[in-house]
Amino acid sequence: MSALLSVRDLHVSYGAIKAVRGISFDINEGEIVTLIGANGAGKSTTLNTVAGLIRPESGTVEFDGSSVVGVPAHKVVARGMALCPEGRRVFTQMSVAENLEMGGYTRSDAENKETLEKVYAHFPRLKERRGQVAGTLSGGEQQMLAMGRALMSKPRLLMLDEPSMGLAPILVQEIFDIVKQLNDAGTTILLVEQNANMALSIADRAYVLEIGTIKKSGTGAELLVDDDVRKAYLGG
Amino acid sequence: MEEELMAEKRPIISTGGRGPAPAGRRRSLPMAARYAINALLVLLVLVVGELMIDGGAVTRYQTSVLQQVGVYIIMAVSLNVATGYLGQLPLGHAGFMSVGAYGCAIFIMRLTETLGMTGRDVVAGGPLVGLVVFAGVVFGGVCAAIAGVIIGIPALRLKGDYLAIITLAFAEIIRVVMLNIDDVLGFELTRGAAGLTGIPSYSNFLNVFLAVAVVCFLVHTMMKSRHGRAILAIRDNEIAAEATGVNTTYYKTLAFVVSAFFAGVAGGLYAGCVGVLQPANFGFMQSIEILVMVVLGGMGSMLGSVLSATVLTILPEALRAFSDYRMIAYAIVLILVMIFRPQGLLGSYDFSLSRVIERVMNRDFPWNRSKGTAEGKEAADA
Numbered sequence: 028m029s030a031l032l033s034v035r036d037l038h039v040s041y042g043a044i045k046a047v048r049g050i051s052f053d054i055n056e057g058e059i060v061t062l063i064g065a066n067g068a069g070k071s072t073t074l075n076t077v078a079g080l081i082r083p084e085s086g087t088v089e090f091d092g093s094s095v096v097g098v099p100a101h102k103v104v105a106r107g108m109a110l111c112p113e114g115r116r117v118f119t120q121m122s123v124a125e126n127l128e129m130g131g132y133t134r135s136d137a138e139n140k141e142t143l144e145k146v147y148a149h150f151p152r153l154k155e156r157r158g159q160v161a162g163t164l165s166g167g168e169q170q171m172l173a174m175g176r177a178l179m180s181k182p183r184l185l186m187l188d189e190p191s192m193g194l195a196p197i198l199v200q201e202i203f204d205i206v207k208q209l210n211d212a213g214t215t216i217l218l219v220e221q222n223a224n225m226a227l228s229i230a231d232r233a234y235v236l237e238i239g240t241i242k243k244s245g246t247g248a249e250l251l252v253d254d255d256v257r258k259a260y261l262g263g
Numbered sequence: 264m265e266e267e268l269m270a271e272k273r274p275i276i277s278t279g280g281r282g283p284a285p286a287g288r289r290r291s292l293p294m295a296a297r298y299a300i301n302a303l304l305v306l307l308v309l310v311v312g313e314l315m316i317d318g319g320a321v322t323r324y325q326t327s328v329l330q331q332v333g334v335y336i337i338m339a340v341s342l343n344v345a346t347g348y349l350g351q352l353p354l355g356h357a358g359f360m361s362v363g364a365y366g367c368a369i370f371i372m373r374l375t376e377t378l379g380m381t382g383r384d385v386v387a388g389g390p391l392v393g394l395v396v397f398a399g400v401v402f403g404g405v406c407a408a409i410a411g412v413i414i415g416i417p418a419l420r421l422k423g424d425y426l427a428i429i430t431l432a433f434a435e436i437i438r439v440v441m442l443n444i445d446d447v448l449g450f451e452l453t454r455g456a457a458g459l460t461g462i463p464s465y466s467n468f469l470n471v472f473l474a475v476a477v478v479c480f481l482v483h484t485m486m487k488s489r490h491g492r493a494i495l496a497i498r499d500n501e502i503a504a505e506a507t508g509v510n511t512t513y514y515k516t517l518a519f520v521v522s523a524f525f526a527g528v529a530g531g532l533y534a535g536c537v538g539v540l541q542p543a544n545f546g547f548m549q550s551i552e553i554l555v556m557v558v559l560g561g562m563g564s565m566l567g568s569v570l571s572a573t574v575l576t577i578l579p580e581a582l583r584a585f586s587d588y589r590m591i592a593y594a595i596v597l598i599l600v601m602i603f604r605p606q607g608l609l610g611s612y613d614f615s616l617s618r619v620i621e622r623v624m625n626r627d628f629p630w631n632r633s634k635g636t637a638e639g640k641e642a643a644d645a
Binding site (some may be wrong): 049078081099100101102103105109110111112116118119120121125128129130131132173175177178179 | 268488492493495496498500503504505506507508509510511611644
């Protein structure tokens with residue numbers, strides 16, 4: 028079986044600073060794969076590069092068998108990859124419903140109508156607040172909105188960048204439950220997280236990043252009990 | 264008076280859809296009826312205004328001020344596309360205005376010469392003149408739009424203050440080119456500092472305010488469309504817009520070019536109002552004044568742009584008697600507004616006549632609403 032997303036020997040630099048130094052990984056259809064690691068390990072850079080927001084220095088990124096290197100982000104979306112960016116980045120002056128409509132920008136109105144119902148089914152809170160201006164939502168609701176918006180493009184691969192950032196523990200649990208649900212409903216997920224414990228507990232497979240390289244990889248369960256990982260990221 | 268009416272009946276942008284639409288029951292106007300009502304009001308204002316001018320109820324001087332008002336409304340509305348909707352801060356809008364003004368004036372002068380029309384023929388009007396003026400104004404707009412593409416592509420790679428400075432510099436380049444192009448390249452185009460004189464006065468109340476209505480309508484429909492939504496998304500969050508599939512480079516350039524095009528249209532009409540063009544008219548201060556109109560009215564509010572363009576054009580005229588102090592008054596007004604209403608007089612609020620009519624149709628008045636909330640609205644509907 029060939030992978031849905033396959034990244035080979037990816038190098039990314041910001042000017043003279045090398046952020047990612049030769050990362051390779053695969054994601055198979057239907058999996059939850061997580062990249063964990065400390066600040067500055069290159070997790071978000073990897074994700075943004077895959078999404079087309081940053082051009083890599085070298086390396087290949089293949090989605091569904093065709094290269095997406097050099098394809099701009101707005102075209103990557105149409106191919107079936109959606110990025111839910113770090114820090115939520117909802118359209119603060121638009122309503123919840125308008126945010127979701129924007130998410131379906133690359134899709135037809137008829138498709139959007141259908142997808143919208145599915146998104147509301149996953150996020151009943153968004154349906155309640157569909158008329159509210161997104162900037163006035165709480166952090167957790169904004170995260171849900173950002174995820175819902177990404178789902179509106181009907182992605183085969185959903186990329187989540189730090190969905191737990193700045194959220195209360197109870198909300199983090201809720202968000203991760205939803206991620207699991209989305210996966211059960213058939214969406215492949217690439218998750219970047221600092222909250223390694225949560226991420227590993229729902230992930231099928233995980234990669235541990237350190238200063239731009241992959242230090243370890245394995246199933247979520249394996250890494251959760253791995254001594255090095257526990258010491259470095261799970262607090263002993 | 265007219266211009267206030269003009270402002271009020273215009274269909275206006277709202278980012279819309281706020282507040283959940285109460286299920287069913289709520290009566291609404293069909294789109295065709297909305298357009299018809301607004302078109303009718305525009306027509307009414309134009310006819311009444313024209314009759315008042317013909318009948319002598321409005322003096323020549325007042326008419327010329329009115330025309331200036333119309334020109335500046337178009338300038339403010341066009342700048343609002345780049346500032347209010349796209350969220351950039353270009354400081355060179357007068358540059359586009361001058362390209363449009365020279366383009367249109369030279370086009371019309373050459374064309375009337377070829378057709379053997381005199382200045383008096385142009386003022387007398389008629390279908391042929393109308394066509395010539397229309398072509399000239401559109402030509403001016405296209406010239407400005409081309410300048411917009413040339414400037415926009417490098418400028419829009421930058422943001423905020425950097426973009427402001429680069430557009431400012433470009434506008435200065437345009438001004439200097441207008442000043443020296445004849446001397447340096449041996450053309451007979453702008454006549455440099457001596458000024459381009461003998462422009463037939465082809466602008467009048469009717470065509471200026473018709474242009475105002477058309478420009479407002481076009482900007483309104485653009486911003487209501489999918490393209491407009493993409494532009495608003497870029498303003499809210501560029502990375503998120505790109506991540507949802509909006510081609511941000513394309514839409515930023517588009518908004519900038521549309522903004523430049525309408526500034527060129529305004530410039531073309533301006534040339535027909537004043538009759539003389541000098542590059543010095545389109546300096547840095549001119550750009551700032553237009554920006555002030557947009558900021559004062561409220562960025563992203565078309566009604567705000569229209570109102571503040573009107574007030575800020577009439578005010579200096581009305582204060583002519585105190586000409587020594589008027590710049591002080593102007594500055595104080597700006598300071599006060601920025602302190603007490605930093606979002607501009609209207610913020611991003613926009614007036615919509617259709618919305619008011621629908622409220623009346625649904626008997627949805629403030630005093631019927633229990634809390635001014637969605638429940639209140641639904642209660643009023645029931």
